Amino acid sequence: MNYEALVQHLMFGVTLGCLYGLVAIGYTMVYGVLRLINFAHGDLLMVSAYIAFFGIAMFHLPWPVSFAGSVVLTGLLGILIDRGAYKPLRTSPRISALITAIGLSFLLENLALVIIGGRPKSFPMPSPFDGVFVARGIHVPYLSLWVIGITGVLLVIVLLIVHRTRVGMAMRALSRDVETVRLMGVDADRVISFTFVLGSALAAAGGMMWCMKYPALEPFMGVIPGLKAFVAAVLGGIGNVAGAALGGLLLGLAEILIVAIKPEWSGYRDAIAFGVLIAILLTRPTGILGEELPE
């Protein structure tokens, strides 16, 4: 592999990794606060993509309006899911909430299937994201730059919220001990709602970039990125925001580079990527940046 090819692969790997990372941050935040793996998270990505799609294609809104609307509506859907499905189960065994999350995931997928149908739709690419420039033999789609840039900015914002604001402090506290936080006079439900809004909005941002990069919208489009993002979150240390981004980046790079180095292994891409995951978790069970929490 020559220098140009390597840079090209790195660029594609980082782009894919950023997309995984963005979705993984939402996963990890909800887990950090509730100890709940929100399996419906990937499907929120699908919902956000459809909202943006219908905004542009059916209501002929300008894309910034449609995208913003999609982020807001997906955030609201996040609260709705929490209030409707998870909150009543707050004191039930953890497994009940987990099964509910899986159920919600199927519900969203099949709802989309019934309402919209199973045939893939093309996502209309807004012009600022469209196009490619070539520099020294390396083809860089503008979209890749957007993806990397937006992910970076959102990661910084989330880190600032978590570590520099009062609500962020409450979130971190909740991840330690819910009861004690309640005793301190913090409205835990509001903090949890806020976490869901933020996580869902990140899924929405990821969803729209995902469907611009891979413009085939279908009801099950959230399953694979959702799964990969979950893996990324575990890899980075679930509950840790920076870890999720790092895990996503590593997973994206691993997937791309494995096929790039050994094209004949391209059929085993996921097997190898997940093999890497197992190896890392065997040596570091809490993930790369994860810390052990007292039970």
Add this chain to the structure above:
Amino acid sequence: MLRILSLVVVMCLALAAPSWAAEPIPIGALLPMTGVVAAYGQMGWSGVKVAQSMEPEALGRKVELKLVDTKSDKVEAANAVSRLIEKEKVAAILGEMISGNTIAASDAAERSQIPVVSPTATNPIVTQGKKYIFRVCFIDPDQGRIAAKLAKDELKAKSAGLIYDISQDYCVALAAFFKKEFTQAGGTIVAETKFKSGDRDFTPQLSSIKSANPDIIYAPIYYTEAALIAKQARDMGLNAPILAGDGVQAPELIQLGGKAVEGVYFTAHFHKDMISTERGKKFAAIYEKDTGKALDAFSAMGADAYFVILDAIKRAGSSDPKKIREALVATKDFDGVTGKISMQPDGNPIKAMVINKVKDGQFVYVTTITP
């Protein structure tokens, strides 16, 4: 308790009563209406419905279609076929559209001796060693051979890069047949890359094809992946012509692929500009009137599967699955929508092949190749 029981008995009798009159003939439609190849199922179903409205009866009895969705999944397809046989008691089954699902469904049908006619499952294994499984399309060894010839003679290719889906029987087999024929004709395969259904990022595979610099890319895959692959290839400056199989002839290819799929060549079952039979002309006219859309390949193939089953029932003079099977094998010079159909003893017909091309956002007919 007794009263309720007697009420139930009376109701059962009342429900059963019409069946003493001319009972409809139930035919199963086993189609992927949702999932990764939903476009084939939905196109096929629209063709079958129009075909049924054109010829709704056999032996003075109405044909009743029982649609089940396979969700484009092998396990679902196997379950769905059992449901058709055991619950719906179908006389024959139309479907599935893709090879992997037809293979998965065929065991149960073969065991229960219910004839299956697939519109477009092209993998040779579909009918191999099976008495009750038929199709109305050509098979992949022929498709691979014609594609290799097209690559060598028309596109003047000396080298080819392969990309295909390892989780689909159709893609794996067609890639292998093309590889064999192309190398035998003196060409070389310079890159062979694979992916899995559901993958969305093909950039590393395409980069390795790009560095091998082939004259053409052969992509025997389904429409969604084909569109995304074309897009990602063009974005990274990989501009070799793309040659594909019958699986790409869905409107989604052009909707998702846009400018990137311009110039894609492919071997196919049908194009409406090649209609030669009376039934084909009549069907195309009714189809366009009913649906407001131009007749596409998968609708036409679905209709042909329906017409072939109906013709077999008429010639069998009975809705007994075993007699239908005997009549199906004897199908000879049947005037289908997509051309003449003569069934061979192995369940495969002799069919002409069409070469199509994407031009100005349309599927354009190039030529017909008769075997």
